Amino acid sequence: MDKRADIVVVVNGLARQLNVPVRRNLVDMLRHDLGLTGAHVGCEHGVCGACNVRVDGVVVRGCLMLAVQADGATVDTIEGLTATGEIAALQSAFVERNALQCGYCTPGMLMTGAELLSQQTCPSRAVIRDAISGNYCRCTGYQAIVDAIETTALARKDGIPS
Amino acid sequence: MKAPDFAYCRPASIDAVCALLAEHRDDARILAGGQSLMATLNLRLSAPALLVDINRIDALRGIHLAGDGNYLRIGALARHAEVARSPLVALHAPLITAAMRHVAHPAIRNRGTTCGSLALADPSAEMPACAIALDATLVLQSQSGTRGVPARDFFFGLYETARRDDELLIEVRVPCQPADQRVGFDELSRRHGDFAMVGVAVTARGTPDRMTDLRLVVFGTDTMPIDCRDAAALADRQAWSPALGEAIASAAAASLDPDTNMFGGPAVKRRQAAALIRRVLTATFTSREAWHG
Numbered sequence: 442m443d444k445r446a447d448i449v450v451v452v453n454g455l456a457r458q459l460n461v462p463v464r465r466n467l468v469d470m471l472r473h474d475l476g477l478t479g480a481h482v483g484c485e486h487g488v489c490g491a492c493n494v495r496v497d498g499v500v501v502r503g504c505l506m507l508a509v510q511a512d513g514a515t516v517d518t519i520e521g522l523t524a525t526g527e528i529a530a531l532q533s534a535f536v537e538r539n540a541l542q543c544g545y546c547t548p549g550m551l552m553t554g555a556e557l558l559s560q561q562t563c564p565s566r567a568v569i570r571d572a573i574s575g576n577y578c579r580c581t582g583y584q585a586i587v588d589a590i591e592t593t594a595l596a597r598k599d600g601i602p603s
Numbered sequence: 604m605k606a607p608d609f610a611y612c613r614p615a616s617i618d619a620v621c622a623l624l625a626e627h628r629d630d631a632r633i634l635a636g637g638q639s640l641m642a643t644l645n646l647r648l649s650a651p652a653l654l655v656d657i658n659r660i661d662a663l664r665g666i667h668l669a670g671d672g673n674y675l676r677i678g679a680l681a682r683h684a685e686v687a688r689s690p691l692v693a694l695h696a697p698l699i700t701a702a703m704r705h706v707a708h709p710a711i712r713n714r715g716t717t718c719g720s721l722a723l724a725d726p727s728a729e730m731p732a733c734a735i736a737l738d739a740t741l742v743l744q745s746q747s748g749t750r751g752v753p754a755r756d757f758f759f760g761l762y763e764t765a766r767r768d769d770e771l772l773i774e775v776r777v778p779c780q781p782a783d784q785r786v787g788f789d790e791l792s793r794r795h796g797d798f799a800m801v802g803v804a805v806t807a808r809g810t811p812d813r814m815t816d817l818r819l820v821v822f823g824t825d826t827m828p829i830d831c832r833d834a835a836a837l838a839d840r841q842a843w844s845p846a847l848g849e850a851i852a853s854a855a856a857a858s859l860d861p862d863t864n865m866f867g868g869p870a871v872k873r874r875q876a877a878a879l880i881r882r883v884l885t886a887t888f889t890s891r892e893a894w895h896g
Binding site for chain 1: 604605606607608609610611612613634637638641642644645646653654656658684704707708709710711713714794795796
């Protein structure tokens with residue numbers, strides 16, 4: 442029951458060995474230990490969604506999981522999703538529809554939007570709003586964010602590759 | 604803020620967890636989904652000496668039909684998202700499926716556990732109310748053995764439950780619903796996914812012309828879910844009518860004892876509860892779907 446732990450985590454496709462304090466949360470590990478500052482730290486109690494990252498294929502709050510719990514897991518951050526091109530269409534739609542203002546919530550919004558679009562081909566605006574209800578945008582740019590996710594869904598439905 | 608200092612361990616078996624709980628008692632906290640625990644640590648509302656992470660214990664995983672098909676066993680590590688999309692849950696406990704869309708947000712549901720929500724006993728949480736309405740049994744294990752506690756006896760008050768310090772909630776057993784059962788669920792919140800100001804879970808049997816076994820559980824208003832038995836008894840062997848719904852809603856709301864908080868005082872909450880109860884009962888008894896059986 443040490444206060445530090447050795448962990449191995451596959452982050453954005455790369456195996457990383459780290460020794461972390463057990464009280465360090467996942468998003469702090471990504472930012473401070475690995476320099477991956479795409480996932481943001483907002484409220485630190487699971488409300489705002491700025492810290493959303495993908496762990497073993499599902500989106501979770503980076504502030505509500507300990508880094509030590511990611512031992513043996515696969516973690517994908519916005520940097521990884523960007524590098525692989527997995528969410529390129531969604532990112533383009535965010536730019537085109539002016540869905541990023543200050544940009545603080547954007548990585549978390551993209552994570553949430555990408556997971557929704559992986560589960561539903563063409564979600565309604567109500568379903569999109571429901572899905573992003575766990576992500577705060579302090580610029581209150583929700584309308585444009587819903588537009589961007591909907592645009593991506595409609596483009597995909599029409600056969601435009603995403 | 605950041606979590607305070609604590610020790611962490613990740614035992615490989617339920618027995619190992621029970622040994623740790625027996626030794627550390629209230630100084631230890633179980634870490635499953637962590638969606639409430641981690642928040643309270645980050646807010647420094649909680650400062651346990653030891654976190655016991657149960658995430659690597661395979662015996663706690665999964666959702667299974669058990670007891671010769673009589674009940675569903677939802678393991679301590681079943682995530683809300685897993686329960687929400689489970690065909691077994693949709694078939695045998697549709698009240699839980701209906702309630703799941705009100706449980707927080709997708710990223711929280713991906714990690715948070717249904718049993719964790721039961722063990723925490725937040726008064727505005729959906730799962731304790733569902734467990735009471737469905738007559739679920741919570742199974743607790745310690746070094747002295749295993750015991751089942753009916754949900755109606757499990758919740759005492761604000762975050763207070765029948766779980767002892769040395770016990771781990773290993774699973775919840777939900778009786779498979781009878782073929783003629785109907786269910787209803789809804790809640791009022793300021794934003795979808797936020798904590799409920801008031802929520803209602805309903806189960807009933809019979810037909811709209813002759814209802815039996817109405818269960819009506821209201822949560823979010825009081826320090827624990829309230830099983831409104833006297834109000835529900837008004838429906839016994841009665842035919843559904845708006846007037847009956849009104850009578851049940853009024854009686855149920857009168858039996859609540861809400862606190863004043865930022866959402867309002869007792870009078871406001873009783874009115875909200877009555878309105879929501881009417882709405883849920885109407886939807887449950889007048890929807891176009893044919894009654895089962």
